[in-house]
Amino acid sequence: MSALSPVPDRSLAARFSDRTGTVLRFVLVTAMTFLGLLAITFFIGRIVPIDPVVAIVGDRASQEVYDATFRQLGLDKPLITQFYLYVRDVLTGNFGMSLSTGRPVVEDLARFFPATFEMATFGIIIGVVLGVPMGVIAAANAGTWIDQVIRVLGLLGYSVPAFWMGLVGLAVFYAGLGWVAGPGRIDIFYDGITPVVTGMLTVDALLDGDVDIFLNALSHLILPSAILGFFSLAYIARMTRSFMLDQLSQEYVITARVKGVSERAVIWKHAFYPIRVQLITVIGLSYAVLLEGSVMIEIVFSWPGIGNYLTTALLSADMNAVLGATILIGTVFIVINRTSDMLYRVLDPRSR
């Protein structure tokens, strides 16, 4: 049989083009990406010049204790077995103990990540709600002063350092005007009252039905989220503008005008509709960056988030915590990436 025979290829392609094939491939790619992430963190854990045994037993422990711990950690086994054990540990939520907090890393992550998640989610909502219309308006008025004003605002978002923005924000809106609360997630006399459900204070306060705590948490949250939102806004608005310019120069926009469609509908219905799919990718990416935890903002606002946690862990050579946080952040990236990929397929009729 000829090696060039197209028949087996086509049947394979046909098998993969149907729905189950798509789903299967999707799951496979996701799993492989995740495994890749674990391979990287495992590798990093091997090459850093930190002895995991010494990190646990200290450098004055006896040789017997050292050896026992060495075996207990499985470090005497072949590398591939170690990797297998590592994957199993991660999948069962066992990231080891954190040296600096003395708690299991998983517990720490469950405590710190919701704070970042809350701030990032608020931030991205602000970024999208303002950034997308700004980009659309800039494109619809390309070349005019409106476009210029929006461009300058966006440039600020790119060039002003986060910590500076945080400090100025605090000075103006907290110390000066008193419109928002200061650093931290909640005022001291409200602290620890709300039962933890999601770990996000605003949500938990609402679930608890405590409006006062909700408002207080919100007034702590609003400034750092707005600053984060401002940074993603700059990127989102710039990308929206360029996507829109591209669409507005298309023939079908002229078709819509020929039909007598109002300019507003031409812009929002005809030109904006097709770019939703591209925007999903941009927004997903911005969201992922915010979820990584902005260290600067978290430090300025004393926000007990993942960026703060990761930085502390790094400075104290707390490898379990570093790798655990890295896996978490990596997973967030994968989830967002795969989700936007899936939405893309669902929303774009051409890729169905």
Add this chain to the structure above:
Amino acid sequence: MSAPLLQMRNLRVTFPGPRGPVQVVKGVSFDLGRERLGIVGESGSGKSMTGRSILRLLKPPAKVETDLLRFDGMDLDQLSEKQMRAVRGARISMVMQDPKFSLNPVMTIGTQIAEALRVHEKLPRREIEARVITMLEQVRIDDPRRVVKLYPHEVSGGMGQRVMIAMMLIPQPDILIADEPTSALDVSVQAQVLDLIEAMIAKNGMGLILISHDLELVARYCDRVLVMHRGRVVEELAAGRLHEARHPYTKGLLAAVPQMDERRAILPVLDRAAEYET
């Protein structure tokens, strides 16, 4: 005789260029009744700009000036943007070159056709749907109930252009501008689409402006032909009297058309050296 449906006098279209403004349409005038007018000319001669100026579709930095642009007693150049929108589609409509680009890729065909009707008339949903189906039948699309649910990329070029025609004719306009409606299509369906346009125009008693670079084709489907060259109308002819053409540019165009009953080694090329002046 009553005033023609559309009167255009001295249309000028100017673009800013690196070395000062460039006039790409330099004083085009014509009248149009419920008849078929062809505009021919080579690429860049200003045909599309002329067509689009009627609907006031050109945006800054393009500058459009007319001494008169009157349609059915309205001075189009004086209308507000809102009044102009009521003319677009409903009274004067336009079919463009390539359905691949001129249909919205992420809206179903049915939605797009319905929209053309909906922006001008408040009608119950059912009636709109029924009229869309009827319209698709009129442009000879089989199984319209299936087609309304399709996206533009799921239909062929010829079918896409028929969808476009359906969309542009559904609000029953008085004038249709067809800007190279078949040059992006497969040769095998070109005649079908043109025959369809011809039939629809005749049936509704509309006026047609057919823009093309193909003199023969325009002569076949139109009553009258304007020949454009470098932003000017250099000649106006009755379609049956092309051989009476006086202008050297038109003669050149005619000479370049191959004849069935002759053998020529090389088709003559338009004489670029000649500066034609009107």
